[in-house]
Amino acid sequence: MSLHAEIELSRGNFDLDVSLDVPTGGVLAVLGPNGSGKSSLLGCLSGLLRPSRATIRLGERSLHDLPAHARAIGLLSQDPLLFPHLSVLDNVAFAPRSKGHGRARARELARHWLTEVDAAEFADRRPAQLSGGQAQRVAVARALAADPDLLLLDEPLAALDVDAAPAIRGLLRRVLGMAGNRVTVLVTHDPLDALALADHVLVLADGQAVERGPTRDVLAAPRTAFTARIAGLNLVAGTATEDGLRTDDGSLVAGMLAPDMETGSPAVAVFAPSAVSVYPAEDGHPGSPRNTFRAVVGTLEPHGTVIRLRTAGDGWAAGLSADLTPAAVADLRLEPGTVVRLSVKAITVTVHPAMPSPELLHVADNPRT
Numbered sequence: 001m002s003l004h005a006e007i008e009l010s011r012g013n014f015d016l017d018v019s020l021d022v023p024t025g026g027v028l029a030v031l032g033p034n035g036s037g038k039s040s041l042l043g044c045l046s047g048l049l050r051p052s053r054a055t056i057r058l059g060e061r062s063l064h065d066l067p068a069h070a071r072a073i074g075l076l077s078q079d080p081l082l083f084p085h086l087s088v089l090d091n092v093a094f095a096p097r098s099k100g101h102g103r104a105r106a107r108e109l110a111r112h113w114l115t116e117v118d119a120a121e122f123a124d125r126r127p128a129q130l131s132g133g134q135a136q137r138v139a140v141a142r143a144l145a146a147d148p149d150l151l152l153l154d155e156p157l158a159a160l161d162v163d164a165a166p167a168i169r170g171l172l173r174r175v176l177g178m179a180g181n182r183v184t185v186l187v188t189h190d191p192l193d194a195l196a197l198a199d200h201v202l203v204l205a206d207g208q209a210v211e212r213g214p215t216r217d218v219l220a221a222p223r224t225a226f227t228a229r230i231a232g233l234n235l236v237a238g239t240a241t242e243d244g245l246r247t248d249d250g251s252l253v254a255g256m257l258a259p260d261m262e263t264g265s266p267a268v269a270v271f272a273p274s275a276v277s278v279y280p281a282e283d284g285h286p287g288s289p290r291n292t293f294r295a296v297v298g299t300l301e302p303h304g305t306v307i308r309l310r311t312a313g314d315g316w317a318a319g320l321s322a323d324l325t326p327a328a329v330a331d332l333r334l335e336p337g338t339v340v341r342l343s344v345k346a347i348t349v350t351v352h353p354a355m356p357s358p359e360l361l362h363v364a365d366n367p368r369t
Protein backbone atom coordinates (compact mmCIF):
# COMPACT_ATOMS: atom_id res chain seq x y z
CA MET A 1 0.00 0.00 0.00
CA SER A 2 1.67 3.22 -1.12
CA LEU A 3 1.51 6.69 0.43
CA HIS A 4 0.81 9.83 -1.54
CA ALA A 5 0.68 13.16 0.27
CA GLU A 6 0.40 16.79 -0.75
CA ILE A 7 0.43 19.09 2.23
CA GLU A 8 0.19 22.84 2.78
CA LEU A 9 0.34 24.25 6.29
CA SER A 10 0.80 27.74 7.72
CA ARG A 11 2.11 28.23 11.27
CA GLY A 12 2.60 31.92 11.96
CA ASN A 13 5.22 33.07 9.45
CA PHE A 14 6.15 29.53 8.49
CA ASP A 15 4.69 27.86 5.40
CA LEU A 16 5.06 24.18 4.62
CA ASP A 17 4.35 23.06 1.07
CA VAL A 18 5.48 19.51 0.36
CA SER A 19 4.43 16.51 -1.68
CA LEU A 20 5.78 13.02 -1.25
CA ASP A 21 5.28 9.47 -2.49
CA VAL A 22 6.43 6.31 -0.76
CA PRO A 23 5.89 2.92 -2.44
CA THR A 24 4.61 -0.17 -0.64
CA GLY A 25 7.19 -1.42 1.84
CA GLY A 26 9.26 1.76 1.38
CA VAL A 27 11.03 3.76 4.08
CA LEU A 28 11.41 7.50 3.46
CA ALA A 29 13.76 9.52 5.65
CA VAL A 30 12.95 13.22 6.03
CA LEU A 31 16.07 15.26 6.73
CA GLY A 32 16.50 18.99 7.15
CA PRO A 33 17.88 21.69 9.43
CA ASN A 34 16.13 22.82 12.61
CA GLY A 35 12.86 24.52 11.85
CA SER A 36 12.65 23.24 8.28
CA GLY A 37 9.27 21.64 8.92
CA LYS A 38 10.04 17.96 9.55
CA SER A 39 7.89 17.67 12.67
CA SER A 40 5.17 19.78 11.07
CA LEU A 41 5.07 17.33 8.16
CA LEU A 42 4.78 14.34 10.49
CA GLY A 43 2.10 16.18 12.48
CA CYS A 44 0.03 16.63 9.33
CA LEU A 45 0.46 12.97 8.36
CA SER A 46 -0.54 11.78 11.82
CA GLY A 47 -3.50 14.15 12.07
CA LEU A 48 -2.20 16.04 15.10
CA LEU A 49 -1.87 19.22 13.01
CA ARG A 50 -4.54 20.51 10.66
CA PRO A 51 -3.05 21.62 7.35
CA SER A 52 -4.73 24.35 5.31
CA ARG A 53 -4.86 21.97 2.36
CA ALA A 54 -3.98 18.31 2.18
CA THR A 55 -4.41 15.18 0.15
CA ILE A 56 -3.12 12.13 1.99
CA ARG A 57 -3.84 8.76 0.45
CA LEU A 58 -2.66 5.46 1.87
CA GLY A 59 -3.51 2.76 -0.65
CA GLU A 60 -7.21 3.22 -1.30
CA ARG A 61 -7.83 5.12 1.94
CA SER A 62 -8.01 8.93 2.15
CA LEU A 63 -6.60 10.00 5.50
CA HIS A 64 -6.78 13.78 5.24
CA ASP A 65 -10.37 14.10 6.46
CA LEU A 66 -9.96 11.61 9.30
CA PRO A 67 -9.15 12.61 12.90
CA ALA A 68 -5.83 11.33 14.30
CA HIS A 69 -7.29 8.36 16.15
CA ALA A 70 -9.11 7.07 13.06
CA ARG A 71 -6.01 7.07 10.82
CA ALA A 72 -4.63 3.81 12.28
CA ILE A 73 -1.06 5.08 12.14
CA GLY A 74 1.85 3.89 14.27
CA LEU A 75 3.91 6.67 15.83
CA LEU A 76 7.28 6.33 17.52
CA SER A 77 8.95 9.44 18.89
CA GLN A 78 12.20 10.01 20.76
CA ASP A 79 10.32 9.82 24.05
CA PRO A 80 8.90 6.30 24.51
CA LEU A 81 5.71 7.81 26.08
CA LEU A 82 4.77 4.60 27.89
CA PHE A 83 1.82 4.66 30.29
CA PRO A 84 3.52 4.67 33.72
CA HIS A 85 0.69 2.85 35.51
CA LEU A 86 0.55 -0.10 33.07
CA SER A 87 2.92 -3.06 32.86
CA VAL A 88 5.15 -3.31 29.80
CA LEU A 89 2.91 -6.09 28.46
CA ASP A 90 -0.23 -3.99 28.85
CA ASN A 91 1.47 -0.96 27.32
CA VAL A 92 2.12 -2.98 24.18
CA ALA A 93 -1.28 -4.74 24.31
CA PHE A 94 -2.93 -1.30 24.42
CA ALA A 95 -2.31 -0.82 20.69
CA PRO A 96 -4.10 -3.97 19.43
CA ARG A 97 -6.80 -3.45 22.09
CA SER A 98 -7.59 -0.01 20.70
CA LYS A 99 -7.78 -1.59 17.27
CA GLY A 100 -10.60 -3.81 18.50
CA HIS A 101 -8.79 -7.02 19.46
CA GLY A 102 -9.99 -8.85 22.57
CA ARG A 103 -7.87 -8.85 25.72
CA ALA A 104 -6.37 -12.33 25.24
CA ARG A 105 -5.49 -11.77 21.57
CA ALA A 106 -4.06 -8.32 22.33
CA ARG A 107 -1.77 -9.81 24.99
CA GLU A 108 -0.74 -12.58 22.62
CA LEU A 109 0.23 -9.98 19.99
CA ALA A 110 2.02 -7.95 22.66
CA ARG A 111 4.08 -11.00 23.71
CA HIS A 112 4.95 -11.67 20.08
CA TRP A 113 6.22 -8.12 19.51
CA LEU A 114 8.07 -7.97 22.82
CA THR A 115 9.89 -11.13 21.73
CA GLU A 116 10.66 -9.56 18.33
CA VAL A 117 12.34 -6.60 20.01
CA ASP A 118 14.18 -8.75 22.59
CA ALA A 119 12.16 -7.30 25.46
CA ALA A 120 10.02 -10.30 26.48
CA GLU A 121 11.79 -10.48 29.82
CA PHE A 122 10.49 -7.03 30.80
CA ALA A 123 6.81 -7.93 30.27
CA ASP A 124 5.82 -7.63 33.92
CA ARG A 125 7.84 -4.54 34.74
CA ARG A 126 6.57 -0.98 34.97
CA PRO A 127 8.10 1.62 32.59
CA ALA A 128 9.91 3.28 35.54
CA GLN A 129 11.93 0.07 35.94
CA LEU A 130 13.40 0.25 32.42
CA SER A 131 16.50 1.97 31.04
CA GLY A 132 16.06 4.46 28.17
CA GLY A 133 17.09 1.86 25.59
CA GLN A 134 14.81 -0.81 27.08
CA ALA A 135 11.86 1.60 27.14
CA GLN A 136 12.48 2.50 23.50
CA ARG A 137 12.44 -1.21 22.58
CA VAL A 138 9.06 -1.48 24.23
CA ALA A 139 7.87 1.62 22.37
CA VAL A 140 8.94 -0.01 19.08
CA ALA A 141 6.94 -3.11 20.01
CA ARG A 142 3.91 -0.95 20.84
CA ALA A 143 4.15 0.97 17.55
CA LEU A 144 4.24 -2.29 15.59
CA ALA A 145 1.73 -4.29 17.64
CA ALA A 146 -1.17 -2.44 16.06
CA ASP A 147 0.12 -3.55 12.64
CA PRO A 148 -0.12 -0.03 11.20
CA ASP A 149 -0.14 0.52 7.44
CA LEU A 150 1.77 3.75 8.03
CA LEU A 151 4.53 4.01 10.61
CA LEU A 152 5.88 7.44 11.54
CA LEU A 153 9.22 7.63 13.34
CA ASP A 154 10.18 10.99 14.83
CA GLU A 155 13.90 10.99 15.75
CA PRO A 156 13.54 7.55 17.37
CA LEU A 157 17.21 7.35 18.40
CA ALA A 158 17.75 10.97 19.41
CA ALA A 159 17.21 10.52 23.14
CA LEU A 160 19.36 7.40 23.45
CA ASP A 161 22.96 7.43 24.56
CA VAL A 162 25.65 6.36 22.12
CA ASP A 163 25.80 2.84 23.58
CA ALA A 164 22.07 2.16 23.20
CA ALA A 165 21.50 3.76 19.79
CA PRO A 166 23.24 1.13 17.57
CA ALA A 167 21.19 -1.71 19.07
CA ILE A 168 17.89 0.12 18.52
CA ARG A 169 19.01 1.16 15.03
CA GLY A 170 19.74 -2.51 14.27
CA LEU A 171 16.39 -3.53 15.72
CA LEU A 172 14.54 -0.94 13.63
CA ARG A 173 16.38 -2.10 10.53
CA ARG A 174 15.24 -5.65 11.20
CA VAL A 175 11.60 -4.79 11.89
CA LEU A 176 11.35 -2.24 9.08
CA GLY A 177 12.74 -4.92 6.78
CA MET A 178 9.68 -7.02 7.62
CA ALA A 179 7.63 -4.24 6.13
CA GLY A 180 5.07 -6.21 4.14
CA ASN A 181 2.50 -3.64 3.10
CA ARG A 182 3.67 -0.98 5.49
CA VAL A 183 4.97 2.46 4.56
CA THR A 184 7.40 4.17 6.93
CA VAL A 185 8.31 7.85 7.21
CA LEU A 186 11.32 8.60 9.44
CA VAL A 187 12.38 12.06 10.62
CA THR A 188 16.05 12.17 11.54
CA HIS A 189 19.04 14.47 11.88
CA ASP A 190 21.48 11.64 11.42
CA PRO A 191 22.61 10.62 7.93
CA LEU A 192 23.59 7.23 9.33
CA ASP A 193 19.99 6.58 10.35
CA ALA A 194 18.89 7.51 6.85
CA LEU A 195 21.51 5.19 5.36
CA ALA A 196 20.70 2.33 7.67
CA LEU A 197 16.94 2.56 7.64
CA ALA A 198 15.64 4.39 4.58
CA ASP A 199 15.74 3.60 0.89
CA HIS A 200 14.78 7.16 -0.09
CA VAL A 201 15.29 10.58 1.46
CA LEU A 202 13.51 13.91 1.25
CA VAL A 203 15.45 16.98 2.35
CA LEU A 204 13.39 19.94 3.60
CA ALA A 205 14.53 23.54 3.86
CA ASP A 206 12.22 26.30 4.98
CA GLY A 207 9.10 24.20 4.44
CA GLN A 208 10.00 23.10 0.90
CA ALA A 209 11.50 19.91 -0.53
CA VAL A 210 14.95 20.82 -1.83
CA GLU A 211 16.34 17.35 -2.55
CA ARG A 212 14.85 13.90 -2.91
CA GLY A 213 15.91 10.54 -4.24
CA PRO A 214 17.57 7.25 -3.28
CA THR A 215 19.38 7.73 0.04
CA ARG A 216 22.86 6.92 -1.18
CA ASP A 217 22.60 9.10 -4.26
CA VAL A 218 21.43 12.12 -2.28
CA LEU A 219 23.99 11.71 0.50
CA ALA A 220 26.86 10.90 -1.85
CA ALA A 221 26.23 13.82 -4.19
CA PRO A 222 24.54 16.46 -2.07
CA ARG A 223 23.16 19.46 -3.91
CA THR A 224 22.39 21.73 -0.98
CA ALA A 225 24.66 23.15 1.71
CA PHE A 226 22.68 21.37 4.40
CA THR A 227 23.02 17.92 2.86
CA ALA A 228 26.66 18.58 2.10
CA ARG A 229 27.28 19.48 5.72
CA ILE A 230 25.55 16.43 7.16
CA ALA A 231 26.75 14.15 4.43
CA GLY A 232 29.37 15.07 1.85
CA LEU A 233 30.93 11.75 2.74
CA ASN A 234 32.22 9.12 0.39
CA LEU A 235 29.84 6.19 0.27
CA VAL A 236 30.69 2.93 -1.45
CA ALA A 237 27.96 0.29 -1.65
CA GLY A 238 28.45 -3.44 -1.39
CA THR A 239 28.36 -6.33 1.04
CA ALA A 240 30.07 -6.44 4.43
CA THR A 241 32.99 -8.83 4.82
CA GLU A 242 35.23 -9.60 7.82
CA ASP A 243 37.72 -6.97 6.68
CA GLY A 244 35.48 -4.30 5.22
CA LEU A 245 33.24 -4.27 2.19
CA ARG A 246 33.13 -6.04 -1.15
CA THR A 247 31.74 -3.93 -4.00
CA ASP A 248 29.30 -5.36 -6.52
CA ASP A 249 32.17 -5.72 -9.01
CA GLY A 250 34.31 -7.64 -6.52
CA SER A 251 36.75 -5.00 -5.20
CA LEU A 252 37.55 -4.98 -1.51
CA VAL A 253 37.42 -1.72 0.47
CA ALA A 254 39.19 -2.41 3.76
CA GLY A 255 37.55 -0.79 6.77
CA MET A 256 36.26 -1.14 10.31
CA LEU A 257 32.82 -2.73 10.78
CA ALA A 258 30.25 -0.71 12.78
CA PRO A 259 29.06 -2.57 15.92
CA ASP A 260 25.68 -3.45 14.37
CA MET A 261 27.18 -4.63 11.08
CA GLU A 262 26.77 -8.30 10.16
CA THR A 263 29.04 -9.79 7.52
CA GLY A 264 27.26 -10.83 4.34
CA SER A 265 24.64 -8.04 4.68
CA PRO A 266 24.14 -4.99 2.44
CA ALA A 267 26.50 -2.27 3.60
CA VAL A 268 28.08 1.06 2.77
CA ALA A 269 31.69 1.98 3.40
CA VAL A 270 31.80 5.58 4.63
CA PHE A 271 34.86 7.83 4.68
CA ALA A 272 35.49 11.55 4.63
CA PRO A 273 37.01 13.35 1.65
CA SER A 274 39.77 14.52 4.02
CA ALA A 275 40.77 10.86 4.54
CA VAL A 276 41.62 10.38 0.87
CA SER A 277 45.20 11.01 -0.29
CA VAL A 278 45.97 11.62 -3.95
CA TYR A 279 49.16 10.45 -5.69
CA PRO A 280 50.38 10.41 -9.28
CA ALA A 281 49.08 7.33 -11.10
CA GLU A 282 52.56 5.99 -11.76
CA ASP A 283 53.58 6.00 -8.08
CA GLY A 284 54.00 2.50 -6.72
CA HIS A 285 52.32 1.68 -3.46
CA PRO A 286 52.42 4.85 -1.39
CA GLY A 287 52.82 4.28 2.34
CA SER A 288 50.96 1.65 4.29
CA PRO A 289 47.26 2.22 3.64
CA ARG A 290 45.39 -0.83 2.50
CA ASN A 291 43.07 0.85 0.02
CA THR A 292 44.67 2.18 -3.13
CA PHE A 293 42.89 2.47 -6.43
CA ARG A 294 43.14 4.25 -9.75
CA ALA A 295 40.68 6.98 -10.59
CA VAL A 296 40.19 9.75 -13.10
CA VAL A 297 39.82 13.37 -11.99
CA GLY A 298 36.34 14.62 -12.87
CA THR A 299 36.03 18.05 -11.26
CA LEU A 300 38.12 20.28 -8.99
CA GLU A 301 36.20 22.88 -7.01
CA PRO A 302 36.99 25.19 -4.10
CA HIS A 303 35.44 23.91 -0.86
CA GLY A 304 36.19 26.28 2.00
CA THR A 305 39.97 26.43 2.29
CA VAL A 306 40.60 23.22 0.31
CA ILE A 307 40.03 22.01 -3.23
CA ARG A 308 37.56 19.15 -3.51
CA LEU A 309 38.39 16.65 -6.22
CA ARG A 310 35.59 14.44 -7.53
CA THR A 311 36.42 11.38 -9.55
CA ALA A 312 34.79 10.57 -12.88
CA GLY A 313 34.22 7.28 -14.71
CA ASP A 314 31.95 4.28 -14.31
CA GLY A 315 33.34 1.93 -11.64
CA TRP A 316 32.69 2.04 -7.93
CA ALA A 317 35.52 4.59 -7.48
CA ALA A 318 33.64 7.11 -9.63
CA GLY A 319 32.04 10.01 -7.78
CA LEU A 320 34.37 9.81 -4.78
CA SER A 321 35.68 13.03 -3.23
CA ALA A 322 39.12 13.93 -1.94
CA ASP A 323 40.18 17.19 -0.31
CA LEU A 324 43.54 18.67 -1.29
CA THR A 325 45.36 21.88 -0.61
CA PRO A 326 45.63 24.25 -3.60
CA ALA A 327 49.42 23.66 -3.46
CA ALA A 328 48.95 19.90 -3.83
CA VAL A 329 46.65 20.39 -6.81
CA ALA A 330 49.36 22.50 -8.44
CA ASP A 331 52.19 20.08 -7.53
CA LEU A 332 50.31 17.11 -8.93
CA ARG A 333 49.26 19.12 -12.00
CA LEU A 334 45.73 17.90 -11.58
CA GLU A 335 43.04 18.75 -14.10
CA PRO A 336 39.91 16.99 -15.30
CA GLY A 337 40.96 13.78 -17.06
CA THR A 338 44.21 13.27 -15.08
CA VAL A 339 44.62 9.65 -13.95
CA VAL A 340 45.56 9.48 -10.26
CA ARG A 341 46.00 6.93 -7.52
CA LEU A 342 43.80 7.43 -4.47
CA SER A 343 44.68 6.00 -1.11
CA VAL A 344 42.51 5.62 1.99
CA LYS A 345 43.63 4.18 5.30
CA ALA A 346 41.43 1.32 6.41
CA ILE A 347 41.16 2.86 9.88
CA THR A 348 39.35 5.88 8.43
CA VAL A 349 36.71 3.74 6.69
CA THR A 350 33.62 2.61 8.60
CA VAL A 351 31.32 -0.04 7.20
CA HIS A 352 27.68 0.50 8.13
CA PRO A 353 24.53 -1.51 7.49
CA ALA A 354 22.50 -0.17 4.58
CA MET A 355 19.35 -0.87 2.71
CA PRO A 356 19.82 -3.03 -0.40
CA SER A 357 20.54 -0.83 -3.40
CA PRO A 358 17.45 0.96 -4.75
CA GLU A 359 17.88 -0.81 -8.08
CA LEU A 360 17.50 -4.16 -6.34
CA LEU A 361 14.46 -2.95 -4.44
CA HIS A 362 13.03 -1.69 -7.66
CA VAL A 363 13.46 -5.05 -9.36
CA ALA A 364 11.98 -6.83 -6.34
CA ASP A 365 8.97 -4.50 -6.34
CA ASN A 366 8.42 -4.85 -10.05
CA PRO A 367 9.18 -8.43 -11.10
CA ARG A 368 8.42 -7.53 -14.70
CA THR A 369 11.19 -4.94 -15.01
Ligand SMILES: Nc1ncnc2c1ncn2[C@@H]1O[C@H](COP(=O)(O)OP(=O)(O)OP(=O)(O)O)[C@@H](O)[C@H]1O
Binds near residue numbers: 038040
Ligand atom coordinates in the same frame (compact mmCIF):
# COMPACT_ATOMS: atom_id res chain seq x y z
N1 LIG B 1 3.19 25.75 17.74
C1 LIG B 1 3.73 26.49 16.78
N2 LIG B 1 3.20 27.68 16.43
C2 LIG B 1 3.72 28.42 15.45
N3 LIG B 1 4.82 28.07 14.76
C3 LIG B 1 5.41 26.92 15.07
C4 LIG B 1 4.91 26.07 16.09
N4 LIG B 1 5.70 24.98 16.17
C5 LIG B 1 6.66 25.16 15.22
N5 LIG B 1 6.48 26.32 14.58
C6 LIG B 1 7.33 26.84 13.49
O1 LIG B 1 7.22 25.98 12.38
C7 LIG B 1 8.47 25.87 11.74
C8 LIG B 1 8.81 24.40 11.51
O2 LIG B 1 8.96 23.74 12.75
P1 LIG B 1 9.16 22.16 12.84
O3 LIG B 1 9.14 21.82 14.30
O4 LIG B 1 8.21 21.50 11.95
O5 LIG B 1 10.63 21.99 12.26
P2 LIG B 1 11.63 20.77 12.38
O6 LIG B 1 12.26 20.65 11.05
O7 LIG B 1 10.92 19.59 12.92
O8 LIG B 1 12.66 21.32 13.43
P3 LIG B 1 13.57 20.54 14.53
O9 LIG B 1 14.62 19.82 13.76
O10 LIG B 1 14.13 21.67 15.34
O11 LIG B 1 12.67 19.64 15.32
C9 LIG B 1 9.48 26.61 12.58
O12 LIG B 1 9.75 27.84 11.96
C10 LIG B 1 8.79 26.82 13.89
O13 LIG B 1 9.17 28.04 14.45
